[in-house]
Amino acid sequence: xxxGHSLLAVRVHSRISGLxxxxxxxxxxxxxxxxxxxxxxxxxxxxxxxxxxxxxxxxRATSRREALRNRGARRRxxx
Numbered sequence: 389x390x391x392g393h394s395l396l397a398v399r400v401h402s403r404i405s406g407l408x409x410x411x412x413x414x415x416x417x418x419x420x421x422x423x424x425x426x427x428x429x430x431x432x433x434x435x436x437x438x439x440x441x442x443x444x445x446x447x448r449a450t451s452r453r454e455a456l457r458n459r460g461a462r463r464r465x466x467x
Contacts, residue, residue, distance in 0.1 A: 401414045410430060420426040429441075 397414060397417050401412065401417055404412050404417075404426075408430060412426070412430070416426065416429060420429045432441075
């Protein structure tokens, strides 16, 4: 874990992108904040595991949208 903030993450992303084969997104640095986790993610690329993580991310996003809608409805008095 590098600590720091999003600006530091952009610098790290720039350096990593030139060093590792394949594509590393900036989001990957936040999803996999340790060297071990990022290495595991990169090692899983191409093995079918990445498609699972994409599906998991979609499911998480759907759940978050639903939770936000529900919270907004409760704040408006259940309308």
